Amino acid sequence: MTTPWIRPATLDEALAVREEHADWRVLAGGTDLMVDAGRRPAPAGVIDLFGLPGLVGVEPMRDGSLRIGAATTYSMLLASDDVRRHLPLLAAVAREVGAWQIQARGTLGGNVGTCSPVGDTLPALLALDAEVELVSRKGVRLVAFDDFCTGYRTTDLRPGELIAALRFGRRALFASEGARHAWRKVGTRRAQSVSKVMLAAVAVLDDERRITCARLGLGAVRERPVRARAAEDLLVGERADAALAQRASEALTHDIAPIDDVRSTAAYRRDVAARLVRRFVLSLA
Amino acid sequence: MSVPTHSPADVAVGRSPPRVDGAAKVSGRALYVDDLPCEDAWHGATVRSSVPHGRLRGVHLDRAFDWSDVTVVTAADIRGCNVVSLIEGDQPALVPVGGTIRHVAEPVALVAASTRARAFAAAAAVRLEVDELPAALDLDAALRADALVHGDDNVMKTLRIAKGDEVERALAGCDLVIEGVYETGAQEQMYIEPQGMLAHWDEHGACHVTGSMQCPYYVHSAMKVLFGLDDAHAIVTQAVTGGGFGGKEEYPSMLALHAALLARAAGRPVKIVYDREEDVAATTKRHPSRVRHRLGLMRDGTFVAADVDLVLDGGAYVTLTPVVLSRAVLHAAGPYRLPHVRVVGRALATNTPPHGAFRGFGAPQAIFATERQVDRAARALGVDPWELRRKNALRAGDTTSTGQVLEHSVGSLAVLDALRRVAPSPRPDHEGSSSPAWPPPRDELPDVRLGSPVRRGRGIAFCMHGAGFTGSGEQRLAGRASVATRPDGGFEVRSSSTDIGQGAFTTFAQIAADALGVDGARVSVLEPTTDRVPDSGPTVASRTCMVVGKVVEDAATALRAHLLAWGRAHGLSGADLGEIARAHVRDVGEAERTVTYAPPPGIAWDDESYTGSAYPVYGWAACLVDVAVDDDTHEVTIERCVHAVDVGHAIHPVMVQGQIEGGTLQALGWALLEAVKYGGGRVLNPRMTDCIIPTSADAPKMETLLVESPYPFGPHGAKGVGEIPMDGPAAAAANALADALGIEPACVPMLPETIAAARAAREGAT
Numbered sequence A: 001m002t003t004p005w006i007r008p009a010t011l012d013e014a015l016a017v018r019e020e021h022a023d024w025r026v027l028a029g030g031t032d033l034m035v036d037a038g039r040r041p042a043p044a045g046v047i048d049l050f051g052l053p054g055l056v057g058v059e060p061m062r063d064g065s066l067r068i069g070a071a072t073t074y075s076m077l078l079a080s081d082d083v084r085r086h087l088p089l090l091a092a093v094a095r096e097v098g099a100w101q102i103q104a105r106g107t108l109g110g111n112v113g114t115c116s117p118v119g120d121t122l123p124a125l126l127a128l129d130a131e132v133e134l135v136s137r138k139g140v141r142l143v144a145f146d147d148f149c150t151g152y153r154t155t156d157l158r159p160g161e162l163i164a165a166l167r168f169g170r171r172a173l174f175a176s177e178g179a180r181h182a183w184r185k186v187g188t189r190r191a192q193s194v195s196k197v198m199l200a201a202v203a204v205l206d207d208e209r210r211i212t213c214a215r216l217g218l219g220a221v222r223e224r225p226v227r228a229r230a231a232e233d234l235l236v237g238e239r240a241d242a243a244l245a246q247r248a249s250e251a252l253t254h255d256i257a258p259i260d261d262v263r264s265t266a267a268y269r270r271d272v273a274a275r276l277v278r279r280f281v282l283s284l285a
Numbered sequence B: 001m002s003v004p005t006h007s008p009a010d011v012a013v014g015r016s017p018p019r020v021d022g023a024a025k026v027s028g029r030a031l032y033v034d035d036l037p038c039e040d041a042w043h044g045a046t047v048r049s050s051v052p053h054g055r056l057r058g059v060h061l062d063r064a065f066d067w068s069d070v071t072v073v074t075a076a077d078i079r080g081c082n083v084v085s086l087i088e089g090d091q092p093a094l095v096p097v098g099g100t101i102r103h104v105a106e107p108v109a110l111v112a113a114s115t116r117a118r119a120f121a122a123a124a125a126v127r128l129e130v131d132e133l134p135a136a137l138d139l140d141a142a143l144r145a146d147a148l149v150h151g152d153d154n155v156m157k158t159l160r161i162a163k164g165d166e167v168e169r170a171l172a173g174c175d176l177v178i179e180g181v182y183e184t185g186a187q188e189q190m191y192i193e194p195q196g197m198l199a200h201w202d203e204h205g206a207c208h209v210t211g212s213m214q215c216p217y218y219v220h221s222a223m224k225v226l227f228g229l230d231d232a233h234a235i236v237t238q239a240v241t242g243g244g245f246g247g248k249e250e251y252p253s254m255l256a257l258h259a260a261l262l263a264r265a266a267g268r269p270v271k272i273v274y275d276r277e278e279d280v281a282a283t284t285k286r287h288p289s290r291v292r293h294r295l296g297l298m299r300d301g302t303f304v305a306a307d308v309d310l311v312l313d314g315g316a317y318v319t320l321t322p323v324v325l326s327r328a329v330l331h332a333a334g335p336y337r338l339p340h341v342r343v344v345g346r347a348l349a350t351n352t353p354p355h356g357a358f359r360g361f362g363a364p365q366a367i368f369a370t371e372r373q374v375d376r377a378a379r380a381l382g383v384d385p386w387e388l389r390r391k392n393a394l395r396a397g398d399t400t401s402t403g404q405v406l407e408h409s410v411g412s413l414a415v416l417d418a419l420r421r422v423a424p425s426p427r428p429d430h431e432g433s434s435s436p437a438w439p440p441p442r443d444e445l446p447d448v449r450l451g452s453p454v455r456r457g458r459g460i461a462f463c464m465h466g467a468g469f470t471g472s473g474e475q476r477l478a479g480r481a482s483v484a485t486r487p488d489g490g491f492e493v494r495s496s497s498t499d500i501g502q503g504a505f506t507t508f509a510q511i512a513a514d515a516l517g518v519d520g521a522r523v524s525v526l527e528p529t530t531d532r533v534p535d536s537g538p539t540v541a542s543r544t545c546m547v548v549g550k551v552v553e554d555a556a557t558a559l560r561a562h563l564l565a566w567g568r569a570h571g572l573s574g575a576d577l578g579e580i581a582r583a584h585v586r587d588v589g590e591a592e593r594t595v596t597y598a599p600p601p602g603i604a605w606d607d608e609s610y611t612g613s614a615y616p617v618y619g620w621a622a623c624l625v626d627v628a629v630d631d632d633t634h635e636v637t638i639e640r641c642v643h644a645v646d647v648g649h650a651i652h653p654v655m656v657q658g659q660i661e662g663g664t665l666q667a668l669g670w671a672l673l674e675a676v677k678y679g680g681g682r683v684l685n686p687r688m689t690d691c692i693i694p695t696s697a698d699a700p701k702m703e704t705l706l707v708e709s710p711y712p713f714g715p716h717g718a719k720g721v722g723e724i725p726m727d728g729p730a731a732a733a734a735n736a737l738a739d740a741l742g743i744e745p746a747c748v749p750m751l752p753e754t755i756a757a758a759r760a761a762r763e764g765a766t
Ligand SMILES: Cc1cc2nc3c(=O)[nH]c(=O)nc-3n(C[C@H](O)[C@H](O)[C@H](O)COP(=O)(O)OP(=O)(O)OC[C@H]3O[C@@H](n4cnc5c(N)ncnc54)[C@H](O)[C@@H]3O)c2cc1C
Pocket: A025, A026, A027, A028, A029, A030, A031, A032, A033, A034, A035, A049, A070, A071, A096, A097, A098, A099, A102, A105, A106, A107, A108, A109, A110, A111, A112, A113, A114, A118, A119, A120, A121, A157, A161, A162, A163, A164, A192, A193, A194
């Protein structure tokens, strides 16, 4: 009756179990999986990665990138000097996920694994050009998060693979002098809140305040987290002003497709997404 | 706030001793129904309708399922009267084959098995054969009579108040008539503990039910009716209960009947504990309402007439709706001098799960409309909304809309003045347009939050709330309570009033201790069990401390007198009361004094004309809310919330402050966050993820001002306070939004989506 439950001691062991039992559930913090667990048939088995040494922690790499283990919790992100200094956007996101209990247990890799349109870190991963490091017994595979996410709660995770880490290769650029980060979660309330609209934005300005690079990651405005590419394209090479802000906000329609649901309305989501983009561009002026 | 200290150190009332239930609850020792040890109990599950309206043709058991270890109960197994007895006997415990299904969550069959999982699997294997009928799913559909749910027009009940001249004539003579239509939505009580009940039948044919409930004697009567039992054979016990807010006033009767039916059929104890989803989907919520309100006044601000047409959505069965309607109607004229009043209230039946009791009981819906109207009047006249309220406030000696002369404990001006003292300006405190930081900045974290400008506004609301049962209700109930000696020289309070987290047991212990003249620690409160406590009436209507507390006080006083006399006669003059009590128990047995509630003099109510003393006394409250509204997202931050409440006398200042804070937050949640969404008569968001209530992060810092105009017939001057904090804050928040944005909010909840639409409409119009 009881579900087999394995807590591997090493990543190798985890990968071996993963390969052997394709139908077992991978579990990190369990804060997504345990919701509703009682209403679903029990899984064939569980591979519990929470706290697995090789998957936890923030590591500055020799190539200048920052690597965050998949099983790193939100509380750990918040406590990390490297995250605070180099990825302030991610620190800001982590602080508004759930509340303390969820932050202590929920992991970055779990948020990516679920890949929900309302996953709070996902717009930031888009804005920061994050890559997903996938491991299996065959080796390591790096995929841009934008490609890893394939649709509504679906990913390109393959049999035998685990999410090992998220890699932030462009942190030098995104943490440079001219970089601007902005985060706004619009939820149903202030904590333990499902997002209705999210904007994670990064822009890099040159000495003449010209925008050289723009990333607008949005959440909860279509079936998957999405970059507002049309708006980004329009910003690059320009100086921010009210007219540009307006144009960028209007260009959103190319990339978003919000819906009505029990949490909000399509009209509200569209309007607020546009207003936040406008506000962000204005902040660059 | 500063906690008033009225009392010398040797009395309990007016101080704030630790709660008698506190340690057990915070340490996890308290046993809620699901924790009660009962190893051989089976688990029950409920098979519910899946259509909002239909004729039940059959109940079929899936042949592929193994039924050998499952107990199944349908209406055919009910030998007595298939009804959940309350005001009207219209609601069956289980819909019989051939009967009508009136809402989607209607119970049709019950199953029990040795595990919860097995019970739920069995419930899923029961197939209902139903001919679906057209449904009336909201007020408009009920008014159009899209489907007939009740009688020949879907009207469950109509109530009227008329005071002064014919209202059209009075309005015609006014300088100004403010007219508006206001709507409020359902609200889920979201008590922390979902509903649950454990039942077993003993060898003498008595049924014992224990569970989460507010009103053991309501469950008791329902059990007697359905099973044809006498008083002694239905034994109902309240387990430790994790909140009620009205939601456990009536529905526990349904659960008790179900658990008892299953227990009888299974020949063993059966426990039914709802999970959150079932609880939200099936149990009662606050009545949705629509109020059309006309307020007539003179240019100098004097109110002349009010004309109120109010409808409530009662849902599929009558349950408590007529009483809720009554309270709505009785509060519709607000706390104002109004020579001419007409109120017409109607409760309509719809094919949604019945709406029921929720803190405030109809009054918050009516008061939302009234207090929006008064605010609009102030704006129309260009006067300070506080001044306009004070000018028209009822004072001692004035008459209410039912012609009741307010004689005592009229704290109306006192609460308004208390509010003004701490918040003298009609403008919000934080001027400027920067957005309130959320989450608050933290030094070590870089601030990358994208801020937006905000608009700020201040709103107030003013209200009165009748304490105790409506009209002649308290006389009819004739609540009783006892105080008795314990063998160890302590004392025991016996009443059917439940402690559902509001602190009733603690206040009873305080009141009894002072009346006995003993230390509070020597008084205990017996767990309410119908075979051991008298019927004190239900734990509702802001009545427990005021009405039952007074009865407890009188019983304790009588017991003390008896013991002192007995002590004198037995050579114990001058002895400690506990010593006398111990001697009494030892020598002649327990001493107990039971007292029945006696209404204060001069209380007279006429149900026919709806005139007279609607309530023995009123609480008074004035609330102030400052909002900051985000220009981009329309999210509302409450930057200040002050609530001045006349409580008569604070028996336990810390708990009464807690009641006010909790009620205020519940009202602000209703106002700004909480939306129960329906589709096809079904709750679409039956989970805490989406059926949200405020968290501590959403709660403003509350300034609670306790005002005390003692009620001469309450214990130590105390009067009802449980509900009044729920009445004003929604209107105060709406008025603050009006002030901030120039919109006129007309509905609850005022979600950011609603506010966005109102702002867009306003911008479109200008
Ligand atoms: C009360 C509450 C509040 C919440 N609030 C928020 C919020 O504000 N914002 C938000 O975004 N989310 C929120 N969540 C959702 C959840 O906490 C987050 O998505 C969290 O990041 C999930 O991480 P986890 O480690 O708990 O995931 P788990 O539940 O353990 O796993 C989630 C999914 O990822 C897969 N997975 C996990 N780790 C790996 C790995 N290393 N390799 C491959 N697959 C993996 C699992 O198989 C599963 O499919 C909330 C949840 C709750 C219960």
